[in-house]
Amino acid sequence: MEGPSYSVEQIVPGVLLFQLTGETDLAGDRLLRELDEALGAGTNGIVVDCTRLTFLDTRTIDGLLATLSALGDRLVVVAPEGEIRRVLEVSGLESMLRLCETRAEALRELGVEGGPG
DSSP states (O other), X not given: OOSOXXXXXXXXXXXXXXXXXXXXXXTXXXXXXXXHHHHHTTOOEEEEEEEXXXXXXXXXXXXXXXXXXXXXXXXXXXXXXXXXXXXXXHTTGGGTSEEESSHHHHHHHTTOOSOOO
16 A cells, blocks of 8 residues: 555644654655654654554664654654564664653653643
8 A cells, every 4th residue: 555654743843743654664765854854954853653653664763763863862752562662672772762652741751732642
């Protein structure tokens, strides 16, 4: 099935929410370009919500690592218990990324109140 497997929403100026859905390999390079453009546009906080993700590919992991390198603790990943969380644990990314159980928790970590839950 072709089509985007992510959406991007500005929560407040400078903070973006990437909602990943399905299999990220279907979005491939577009997702990486979007993350790169967000960083180039002065974004100072990104939440990557993986709650609807069913497959995490290496390109997306590379994108998370590049974003982490640029933003540090201003990158927060929503990954509740399940398959995606296990991939992050097994790959060692769990210790590098700021992980939260819910989107609301992730937004609070970035100091954003009243964003979408």
